[in-house]
Amino acid sequence: MLALTYALAVVAGRATRLPGSGLALVWPAAAVGFVWLAWAWSRRVDRAVAVVTLAVIAGATNALTGTGGALGTAFAAANAAQAVVACAVTRGLQRRHGREAWRLRDLADLAALVAGAVAGSVAAAGIGPVALHLLRDEPLLPAAGAWVLRNAASTFVLTAVLLRVADRAGDRSRLAGPLRARPAELLAACGVVVVGYGVVFAQPVQLPVAFLVLPLSMWLALRFDTTVAALHLVPVGVLVVVATTAGLGPFAVHGPAARVLLAQAFVAVGALVTLVLALQRDERHAATEHLVASERRADRHAALMETVFATTADALSVYDERGVAVLRNPAAQEMFPDLPDGVDREGWGSYFGLSHVDGAPVDPEELPVVRALRGQVVDDVDLLVRTPGEPDGRVLNLRAHPMPGSSRAGWSGGAVLAARDVTAVRRATEQITHARDRYAALLAAATEQAIVACDTDGAITVFNAGAERMLGYRAEEVVGRPIALLHDPRELVERGTELDVPATAVVATMAARRDSTARRWTYRRRDGATLPVSLTISPTSDEYGDRDGAICVASDITSQVATEARLHDSERLFRLAFDEAPIAMMIVGLQGEDAGLVLRTNATTSVFTGLTEAELRRRDVHSLTHPDDRDACRASFRPFLDGACAETREEKRYLHADGTVRRGMMTATVVAPADGGGTTIAEPYLLCLVEDVTARRQAEEALRHQALHDALTGLPNRTLLVERLAAALADGGAADGREADGRAPAAGLLFCDLDGFKSVNDSAGHAAGDGVLREVASRFAACVGPAVTLARLGGDEFAVVLPGAVDESALRRAAERLVAALCTPVRADGAEHVLGVSVGTALGLPDESADAVIARADAAMYAAKRAGKNRVHAAGLLPRPRPGPDAERLAGVASRGAAEGRPTGSSRHLPARSSMRA
Secondary structure (H helix, E strand, C coil), X not given: CHHHHHHHXXXXXXXXXXXXXXXXXXXXXXXXXXXHHHHCCCCHHHHHHHHHHHHHHHHHHHHHHHHCHHHHHHHHHHHHHHHHHHHHHHHHHHHHCXXXXXXXXXXXXXXXXXXXXXHXXXXXXXXXXHHHHHHHCCCHHHHHHHXXXXXXXXXXXXXXXXXXXXXXXXXXXXXXXXXXXXXXXXXXXXXXXXXXXXXXXXXXXXXXXXXXXXXXXXXXXXXXXXXXXHHHHHHHHHHHHHHHHCCCXXXXXXXXXXXXXXXXXXXXXXXXXXXXXXXXXXXXXXXXXXXXXXXXXXXXXXXXXXXXXXXXXXXXXXXXXXCCEEEECHHHHHHCCCXXXXXXXXXXXXXXXXXXXXXXXXXXXXXXXXXHHCCCCEEEEEEEEEECCEEEEEEEEEEEEECCXXXXXXXXXXXXXXXXXXXXXXXXXXXXXXXXXXXXXHHHHCCCEEXXXXXXXXXXXXXXXXXXXXXXXXXXXXXXXXXXXHECHHHHHHHHHHHCCCHHHHHHHHHHCCCCCCEEEEEECCCCCEEEEEEEEEEEECCCCCEEEEEEEEEEXXXXXHHHHHHHHHHHHHHHHHHHCCCEEEEEECCHHHECEEEXXXXXXXXXXXXXXXXXXXXXXXXXXXXXXXXXXHHHHHHHHHCCCCEEEEEEEEECCCCCEEEEEEEEEEECCECCCCCECCCCEEEEEEEECHHHHHHHHHHHHHHHEECCCCCECHHHHHHHHHHHHHHCCCCCCCCCCCCCCCEEEEEEEEECHHHHHHHHCHHHHHHHHHHHHHHHHHHCCCCCEEEEEECCEEEEEEECCCCHHHHHHHHHHHHHHCCCCEEECCEEECCEEEEEEEEECCCCXXXXXXXXXXXXXXXXXXXXCCCEEECCCCCCCCCCHHHXXXXXXXXXXHHCXXXXXXXXXXXXXXXXXX
């Protein structure tokens, strides 16, 4: 935006040049260049870019408007020099006078702007006019003079207007203030100014009456704010220059160039006079406001002093040079109610009885007020004053000061007296003296503590018998010597560094802080040995309550330090064992807000949980366990909080940060730290040791899985099938309906034997047979539900347990699904094999054994084979078994198949681990 404005200003200026001349008569670009560079002045890079851009625009625009390349380049350099010098001079003068940059708020700012405009114009005149003279043979001095006048006037007038308008803080009302407050008056004033300038400069008669319109601008400057005065310069300047250029007004008597220069000079002078008046008015107004504010502050201070004088607790009296009290505060009036006004010092004896505290008479010439009237300063004098209201007298502490001389004050050459009733204080001093005597007796009796006192300089003043016994010095050896003698020098230096005081001032500084907390120090005995002590440092005061030293009470803590050292060694060993232990260890809080929170862990705990030490700290210990176990974990933790349990050992599931489940054998023990005497010295906590047994449990699970599952198909084997069937029978679930004999089945069993499998082994080999068995197992698994157990019993035999209350129809439907699963040939090793399955079904009763149900289902399967194979045959329910031959008969039925020589399948089928279907 500034670059475009500058280019337009150059074009506008070039439009004012006369025919045959390369010099424009008006040059607004000087002001725009000044403002542009001032805006970029704060940063060197922005300033350099602005100067280069300004020069390029000036050179290009001048060249395009008829100057030619050489003269355009010279004009570009002249305009750049104009802006740089003008800004540098203006900013330098403002900085020298402590003014804010680029503001027009007072005469100093105005002087800086005028100086900058003139300096910049003179600097540019050394380039532009010289180029005109050399390239176009124009007279040098007239061109240089016109250049300086033209550029200085344009820079000063237009920049002054722009600075005032842009300054939002310098003129708080700015233009909006007068428009709101006195709009009619402002509009009327503007009308008068325009009409006045129009009458003078728009008439064709060339009369020298230009001075007649200056009072109008001056009146506007004095009547309204400075921004309004600056703004009116723009239309006035345009009117004057345009009218003069057109041959109108007082300046139309000369040639065109001279007219415009005279008009610009007139506008510049008018602007200078207008702004001087307006800014001087602003400064006068600011000074008046400052004076008024100072008077108000003085009034407030006077009121404050009057309040202080009236409310101070000391009795204050002001005396003139004759000793007559001219002013007394309420405290003085209350202290001397019988003293009438106007009594001079000769009459004081009629109203007071004055003596020293010990009863000795006082010389009247030595009274504090009399001495102050002689010009002396009197401090801290006690006198016994008796009045009719206080016949026994009061002890008053008096201070008197002479008053300064003043020709306008009645108290000139007088004195001010401050009196304070210290009767109670002096009595308290006597009591303190008696207390000191008792204190001395106490020092003598305290033989277990070293009691040492010192003054404010650190010199020992008291050294009791306990200190003699503890440190080996006699009192007469150390009294008067520095108390630092008793301390470890290195410790004093360290404490002094902490307090930022010399080592010799440590005791006094700590006493001044009035912190009587016992701290551990090191005393040095007479024989050079060190002694750990618990030391309390307290300030002491004199009879006036002022601090006069310190008292140090020390107790020998050698045994305590030894106990702490043993405890520290024990804790160090514990920390070492804790941190390096190969099992996870955690310290869990049991008290207050720490209850249940992990307070400390070792590195193995981070490995076990996958969490860093920072993530574990202050974490709820229960959040580390498996989500399903957390309620039980909290329940088992409660006895530790209640103090009902001190130790436990249990296996728990923990959730690792990666989402996996870890199993840990946790041993938790309550630990209550105690000293050597068994006294608890810290809050108890719970020490948890967690051994990672995940691998062990996984191995056990793998072994169990191998023992209970078929290696070839991964299905449960005969052992697991029997367990599942026995469990289902034991549950004794009630059936939806009842059998004829009144007993409800608890489970159903399908006993399956493949038809045609032997030919697969014989024709294709055992490998193909194994593939067929795996495919059959997969098909059968797709036919049963999640609560059903599908097992391979061996060879080509499979069985299915349906737990719960099932009936014959449900059992048959399940069996028919298995038969249907083998309707399509089974493909193995690239060949298809047609198989079938004979299924025997049996319903088991709650009081029936698993082997008995298996035997009945096995028999039913054989019945299906005899009936034509690839079909389902159901076994009926047996009557309630009785002890005797029935049990033997059922056992014989269970082994019938083997005796009849049924095929056993691949001889390489070995038990293996597989997932359990349940």
